[in-house]
Amino acid sequence: MSARKCNFHTHTKFCDGKNTAEEMVLSAIEKGFDVLGFSSHCLHPLNPEFYKPFDKIWHIPAENIKNYTEEVHRLKEKYADKIKIYLGFEADYFESDIYGTAIPSKSNYQVFSPDYLIGAVHFINTDKGFFTVDHKPEIVKENLIRFYSKPNGEIDGRAAVCDYFSAEREMLKKGDFDIIAHCDLIKLRNGPLNFFNPEESWYKEELKATAKEIARAGVITEINTGAIGRGIMDDTYPSQYLLELLFELGVPVCINSDAHTTAMLDGAFDRAAAQAKKTGYTELVYPGNNIVQL
Numbered sequence: 001m002s003a004r005k006c007n008f009h010t011h012t013k014f015c016d017g018k019n020t021a022e023e024m025v026l027s028a029i030e031k032g033f034d035v036l037g038f039s040s041h042c043l044h045p046l047n048p049e050f051y052k053p054f055d056k057i058w059h060i061p062a063e064n065i066k067n068y069t070e071e072v073h074r075l076k077e078k079y080a081d082k083i084k085i086y087l088g089f090e091a092d093y094f095e096s097d098i099y100g101t102a103i104p105s106k107s108n109y110q111v112f113s114p115d116y117l118i119g120a121v122h123f124i125n126t127d128k129g130f131f132t133v134d135h136k137p138e139i140v141k142e143n144l145i146r147f148y149s150k151p152n153g154e155i156d157g158r159a160a161v162c163d164y165f166s167a168e169r170e171m172l173k174k175g176d177f178d179i180i181a182h183c184d185l186i187k188l189r190n191g192p193l194n195f196f197n198p199e200e201s202w203y204k205e206e207l208k209a210t211a212k213e214i215a216r217a218g219v220i221t222e223i224n225t226g227a228i229g230r231g232i233m234d235d236t237y238p239s240q241y242l243l244e245l246l247f248e249l250g251v252p253v254c255i256n257s258d259a260h261t262t263a264m265l266d267g268a269f270d271r272a273a274a275q276a277k278k279t280g281y282t283e284l285v286y287p288g289n290n291i292v293q294l
Contacts, residue, residue: 003290007265008037008088008179009118009222009256014068015041016058017260021071027262029082035290037086038072039118040065043094043102044109050099055132059092069112086115086288090181093121093171096130105176116287119219120181121168124160133164133186140189157195158202161186165206172217178287179254180214182224182237191233198239207242215249220285223276226258229267236272243279252285254292 010024011017019027021038028036041059048059060068069087076085089112091104102108104119123130124147131143148156164186172180184207190196196203214221223243227233238246246253255272259265276284277294284292 003035003084003286003292005031005033005266005269006035006037006254006284006286006290006292007033007257007259008035008039008086008116008254008286009090009181009224009226009258010036010038010265011040011090011258011260012038014064014071015060019262021068021075023262024259024265025075025079025083025085027265029079031266033083033265035084035086035286035288037088037116037287038068039088039090040068041092041120042089042109043092044089044112046094046100046102051130055135065112069114084288084290087112088114088116088118088178088287090118090120091175091177092123093119093167093175094123094125094130095167095170096125103174104171105174107176116179117177118179118181118222119171119175119177121164121171121185124163124167126163134188137189137192141193144193144195155195161196161203162206165210168210169213172213172219175217177219179220179222179256180217181222182226182258183210183214183221184238184242187235187237187239188227188233198241204241207239208245211242211245211249211251214246215251220252220254220287221246222254222256223272224256224258225268225272226256226260226264228271229257229259229264236268236275240275240279243275247279247281253281254284254286 012021072087094102126147224237
Protein backbone atom coordinates (compact mmCIF):
# COMPACT_ATOMS: atom_id res chain seq x y z
CA MET A 1 0.00 0.00 0.00
CA SER A 2 1.39 3.38 -0.96
CA ALA A 3 1.70 5.82 1.93
CA ARG A 4 2.97 9.37 2.37
CA LYS A 5 4.19 9.47 5.95
CA CYS A 6 4.52 6.68 8.53
CA ASN A 7 5.90 6.15 12.01
CA PHE A 8 5.88 2.70 13.66
CA HIS A 9 7.94 3.52 16.76
CA THR A 10 5.65 5.48 19.09
CA HIS A 11 5.51 5.52 22.89
CA THR A 12 2.77 6.81 25.18
CA LYS A 13 1.97 7.11 28.86
CA PHE A 14 1.34 3.36 28.87
CA CYS A 15 5.14 3.01 29.11
CA ASP A 16 7.64 5.90 29.24
CA GLY A 17 5.98 8.34 26.82
CA LYS A 18 4.73 11.74 27.91
CA ASN A 19 1.45 11.87 25.97
CA THR A 20 -1.67 9.74 25.78
CA ALA A 21 -2.22 7.50 22.78
CA GLU A 22 -5.06 9.71 21.57
CA GLU A 23 -2.88 12.82 21.80
CA MET A 24 -0.31 11.05 19.64
CA VAL A 25 -2.98 10.16 17.07
CA LEU A 26 -4.31 13.74 16.91
CA SER A 27 -0.78 15.11 16.52
CA ALA A 28 0.01 12.55 13.80
CA ILE A 29 -3.09 13.60 11.85
CA GLU A 30 -2.11 17.26 12.22
CA LYS A 31 1.43 16.51 10.99
CA GLY A 32 0.17 14.72 7.89
CA PHE A 33 0.79 11.10 8.82
CA ASP A 34 -1.43 8.55 7.12
CA VAL A 35 -0.09 5.60 9.14
CA LEU A 36 0.83 5.42 12.86
CA GLY A 37 2.06 2.39 14.75
CA PHE A 38 2.11 2.19 18.55
CA SER A 39 5.00 0.26 20.13
CA SER A 40 4.97 0.22 23.93
CA HIS A 41 8.12 -1.09 25.59
CA CYS A 42 7.40 -4.64 26.73
CA LEU A 43 9.35 -7.46 28.42
CA HIS A 44 6.68 -10.14 28.09
CA PRO A 45 6.52 -12.61 29.75
CA LEU A 46 8.76 -11.01 32.40
CA ASN A 47 7.46 -8.53 34.94
CA PRO A 48 9.63 -5.38 34.70
CA GLU A 49 9.48 -5.04 38.48
CA PHE A 50 12.66 -7.14 38.60
CA TYR A 51 14.82 -4.16 37.55
CA LYS A 52 13.12 -1.62 39.82
CA PRO A 53 16.06 -1.66 42.29
CA PHE A 54 18.29 -0.41 39.44
CA ASP A 55 16.03 1.86 37.40
CA LYS A 56 12.56 3.35 37.06
CA ILE A 57 10.04 1.12 35.29
CA TRP A 58 9.95 2.12 31.62
CA HIS A 59 8.28 -1.00 30.23
CA ILE A 60 4.51 -1.36 30.21
CA PRO A 61 3.44 -3.17 33.41
CA ALA A 62 1.94 -6.59 32.71
CA GLU A 63 -1.36 -5.57 34.27
CA ASN A 64 -1.70 -2.64 31.82
CA ILE A 65 -1.16 -4.52 28.55
CA LYS A 66 -4.87 -5.30 28.14
CA ASN A 67 -5.78 -1.63 28.63
CA TYR A 68 -3.13 -0.64 26.10
CA THR A 69 -4.36 -3.01 23.39
CA GLU A 70 -8.00 -2.02 23.98
CA GLU A 71 -7.17 1.69 23.74
CA VAL A 72 -5.27 1.26 20.47
CA HIS A 73 -8.19 -0.73 19.02
CA ARG A 74 -10.58 2.02 20.14
CA LEU A 75 -8.47 4.63 18.40
CA LYS A 76 -8.25 2.47 15.28
CA GLU A 77 -12.02 2.60 14.97
CA LYS A 78 -12.51 6.19 16.06
CA TYR A 79 -10.01 7.65 13.56
CA ALA A 80 -10.33 5.07 10.78
CA ASP A 81 -11.36 7.73 8.25
CA LYS A 82 -8.33 9.91 9.04
CA ILE A 83 -5.37 7.62 9.74
CA LYS A 84 -4.40 3.94 9.67
CA ILE A 85 -3.37 2.78 13.15
CA TYR A 86 -1.36 -0.34 14.01
CA LEU A 87 -0.94 -2.12 17.35
CA GLY A 88 2.61 -3.13 18.13
CA PHE A 89 5.19 -3.63 20.85
CA GLU A 90 8.84 -2.74 21.19
CA ALA A 91 9.68 -6.16 22.55
CA ASP A 92 12.91 -6.35 24.51
CA TYR A 93 15.34 -9.23 24.28
CA PHE A 94 16.53 -10.34 27.71
CA GLU A 95 18.04 -13.65 28.85
CA SER A 96 19.08 -14.30 32.43
CA ASP A 97 19.47 -17.42 34.55
CA ILE A 98 18.26 -15.35 37.51
CA TYR A 99 15.42 -13.24 36.12
CA GLY A 100 14.20 -15.29 33.17
CA THR A 101 13.90 -14.87 29.43
CA ALA A 102 12.02 -12.51 27.11
CA ILE A 103 12.24 -13.15 23.37
CA PRO A 104 10.62 -10.80 20.83
CA SER A 105 8.70 -13.43 18.89
CA LYS A 106 5.21 -13.50 17.44
CA SER A 107 4.47 -16.78 19.20
CA ASN A 108 5.23 -15.18 22.59
CA TYR A 109 3.08 -12.14 21.83
CA GLN A 110 0.24 -13.80 19.95
CA VAL A 111 -1.95 -13.61 23.07
CA PHE A 112 -2.12 -9.83 22.48
CA SER A 113 -2.77 -10.10 18.69
CA PRO A 114 -0.30 -7.37 17.67
CA ASP A 115 -0.08 -6.14 14.09
CA TYR A 116 3.72 -6.04 14.29
CA LEU A 117 6.70 -6.34 16.64
CA ILE A 118 9.88 -4.32 17.00
CA GLY A 119 12.79 -6.32 18.41
CA ALA A 120 15.14 -4.37 20.69
CA VAL A 121 18.22 -4.80 22.84
CA HIS A 122 18.53 -2.29 25.68
CA PHE A 123 20.23 -4.52 28.24
CA ILE A 124 23.71 -6.00 28.44
CA ASN A 125 23.84 -9.11 30.60
CA THR A 126 27.08 -10.18 32.28
CA ASP A 127 28.04 -12.82 34.83
CA LYS A 128 28.01 -10.04 37.43
CA GLY A 129 24.64 -8.51 36.50
CA PHE A 130 22.99 -6.37 33.83
CA PHE A 131 22.48 -2.74 32.86
CA THR A 132 20.76 -0.59 30.25
CA VAL A 133 23.06 0.84 27.61
CA ASP A 134 21.03 4.01 27.02
CA HIS A 135 20.80 5.15 30.64
CA LYS A 136 22.20 8.52 31.77
CA PRO A 137 25.93 8.84 30.99
CA GLU A 138 26.96 8.74 34.63
CA ILE A 139 24.95 5.53 35.18
CA VAL A 140 26.37 3.88 32.07
CA LYS A 141 29.89 4.85 33.20
CA GLU A 142 29.24 3.45 36.66
CA ASN A 143 28.10 0.15 35.14
CA LEU A 144 30.98 -0.05 32.69
CA ILE A 145 33.35 0.33 35.62
CA ARG A 146 31.41 -2.23 37.63
CA PHE A 147 31.12 -4.88 34.92
CA TYR A 148 33.96 -4.19 32.47
CA SER A 149 36.98 -3.05 34.46
CA LYS A 150 40.32 -4.61 33.55
CA PRO A 151 42.79 -5.56 36.33
CA ASN A 152 44.59 -2.26 35.70
CA GLY A 153 41.38 -0.30 36.26
CA GLU A 154 40.75 0.61 32.64
CA ILE A 155 37.31 0.07 31.12
CA ASP A 156 37.19 -2.72 28.55
CA GLY A 157 34.86 -0.90 26.19
CA ARG A 158 35.49 -3.38 23.41
CA ALA A 159 34.15 -6.23 25.54
CA ALA A 160 30.99 -4.25 26.38
CA VAL A 161 30.37 -3.39 22.74
CA CYS A 162 30.95 -6.97 21.62
CA ASP A 163 28.54 -8.24 24.28
CA TYR A 164 25.92 -5.79 23.03
CA PHE A 165 26.15 -6.85 19.40
CA SER A 166 26.36 -10.51 20.41
CA ALA A 167 23.03 -10.10 22.25
CA GLU A 168 21.56 -8.42 19.19
CA ARG A 169 22.63 -11.28 16.93
CA GLU A 170 21.19 -13.81 19.39
CA MET A 171 17.89 -11.91 19.33
CA LEU A 172 17.89 -12.06 15.52
CA LYS A 173 18.51 -15.82 15.62
CA LYS A 174 15.93 -16.64 18.29
CA GLY A 175 13.28 -13.98 17.68
CA ASP A 176 10.53 -13.47 15.13
CA PHE A 177 9.71 -9.81 14.61
CA ASP A 178 9.27 -7.22 11.88
CA ILE A 179 11.62 -4.31 12.66
CA ILE A 180 14.93 -4.16 14.50
CA ALA A 181 15.16 -1.11 16.76
CA HIS A 182 18.13 1.31 16.93
CA CYS A 183 20.55 -1.40 15.88
CA ASP A 184 23.71 0.38 17.12
CA LEU A 185 22.25 1.84 20.31
CA ILE A 186 25.46 1.06 22.19
CA LYS A 187 27.03 4.18 20.67
CA LEU A 188 24.56 6.56 22.36
CA ARG A 189 26.75 7.40 25.37
CA ASN A 190 30.08 6.99 23.61
CA GLY A 191 30.26 10.73 22.93
CA PRO A 192 30.63 11.80 26.57
CA LEU A 193 32.24 8.56 27.78
CA ASN A 194 34.56 7.66 24.88
CA PHE A 195 34.75 3.98 25.82
CA PHE A 196 35.38 2.75 22.26
CA ASN A 197 36.62 4.01 18.90
CA PRO A 198 34.10 3.40 16.08
CA GLU A 199 36.89 3.70 13.50
CA GLU A 200 38.79 0.66 14.77
CA SER A 201 38.65 -2.48 12.67
CA TRP A 202 37.19 -4.71 15.38
CA TYR A 203 34.16 -2.41 15.70
CA LYS A 204 33.56 -2.43 11.97
CA GLU A 205 33.77 -6.23 12.01
CA GLU A 206 31.04 -6.29 14.69
CA LEU A 207 28.87 -4.11 12.45
CA LYS A 208 29.52 -6.35 9.45
CA ALA A 209 28.58 -9.49 11.40
CA THR A 210 25.43 -7.83 12.74
CA ALA A 211 24.40 -6.52 9.31
CA LYS A 212 24.73 -10.04 7.89
CA GLU A 213 22.53 -11.43 10.67
CA ILE A 214 19.93 -8.71 10.07
CA ALA A 215 19.87 -9.64 6.38
CA ARG A 216 19.58 -13.34 7.17
CA ALA A 217 16.67 -12.70 9.56
CA GLY A 218 14.77 -10.78 6.88
CA VAL A 219 13.71 -7.93 9.14
CA ILE A 220 13.31 -4.23 8.39
CA THR A 221 15.94 -1.93 9.90
CA GLU A 222 14.66 1.38 11.19
CA ILE A 223 16.54 4.60 10.65
CA ASN A 224 15.81 5.86 14.13
CA THR A 225 15.90 9.64 14.69
CA GLY A 226 15.10 9.53 18.41
CA ALA A 227 18.50 10.66 19.72
CA ILE A 228 18.50 13.64 17.35
CA GLY A 229 14.95 14.56 18.38
CA ARG A 230 15.89 14.49 22.05
CA GLY A 231 19.12 16.43 21.48
CA ILE A 232 21.26 13.61 22.89
CA MET A 233 23.30 12.75 19.81
CA ASP A 234 23.71 14.27 16.36
CA ASP A 235 23.35 10.99 14.50
CA THR A 236 20.78 8.40 13.54
CA TYR A 237 20.77 4.70 14.30
CA PRO A 238 22.26 3.15 12.24
CA SER A 239 25.38 5.14 11.45
CA GLN A 240 26.09 5.96 7.82
CA TYR A 241 28.70 3.19 7.66
CA LEU A 242 26.28 0.57 8.98
CA LEU A 243 23.48 1.83 6.75
CA GLU A 244 25.73 1.35 3.72
CA LEU A 245 26.46 -2.23 4.82
CA LEU A 246 22.73 -2.90 5.13
CA PHE A 247 22.05 -1.41 1.70
CA GLU A 248 24.71 -3.62 0.11
CA LEU A 249 22.99 -6.65 1.68
CA GLY A 250 19.56 -5.64 0.40
CA VAL A 251 18.08 -4.94 3.83
CA PRO A 252 14.89 -2.82 3.67
CA VAL A 253 14.67 0.26 5.87
CA CYS A 254 12.02 2.52 7.34
CA ILE A 255 12.24 5.84 9.19
CA ASN A 256 10.97 5.91 12.77
CA SER A 257 11.14 8.73 15.29
CA ASP A 258 11.03 6.66 18.49
CA ALA A 259 8.65 9.37 19.66
CA HIS A 260 7.98 9.80 23.38
CA THR A 261 6.16 13.13 22.87
CA THR A 262 3.89 14.59 20.20
CA ALA A 263 6.60 17.09 19.26
CA MET A 264 8.98 14.26 18.33
CA LEU A 265 6.64 12.36 16.01
CA ASP A 266 8.40 13.43 12.82
CA GLY A 267 11.65 14.71 14.32
CA ALA A 268 14.55 14.77 11.82
CA PHE A 269 12.52 12.83 9.23
CA ASP A 270 13.84 15.00 6.39
CA ARG A 271 17.42 14.38 7.48
CA ALA A 272 16.86 10.61 7.69
CA ALA A 273 15.19 10.56 4.28
CA ALA A 274 18.13 12.42 2.77
CA GLN A 275 20.51 9.94 4.40
CA ALA A 276 18.57 6.98 2.99
CA LYS A 277 18.51 8.48 -0.51
CA LYS A 278 22.23 9.28 -0.35
CA THR A 279 22.89 5.64 0.50
CA GLY A 280 20.88 4.45 -2.50
CA TYR A 281 17.47 3.63 -1.07
CA THR A 282 14.45 4.63 -3.17
CA GLU A 283 11.69 3.54 -0.79
CA LEU A 284 10.87 2.96 2.86
CA VAL A 285 9.21 -0.31 3.87
CA TYR A 286 6.89 -0.71 6.86
CA PRO A 287 4.80 -3.59 8.25
CA GLY A 288 1.43 -4.09 6.62
CA ASN A 289 3.05 -3.63 3.20
CA ASN A 290 3.13 0.15 3.67
CA ILE A 291 5.61 1.68 1.22
CA VAL A 292 6.81 5.29 1.18
CA GLN A 293 8.64 6.43 -1.95
CA LEU A 294 11.70 8.61 -1.39
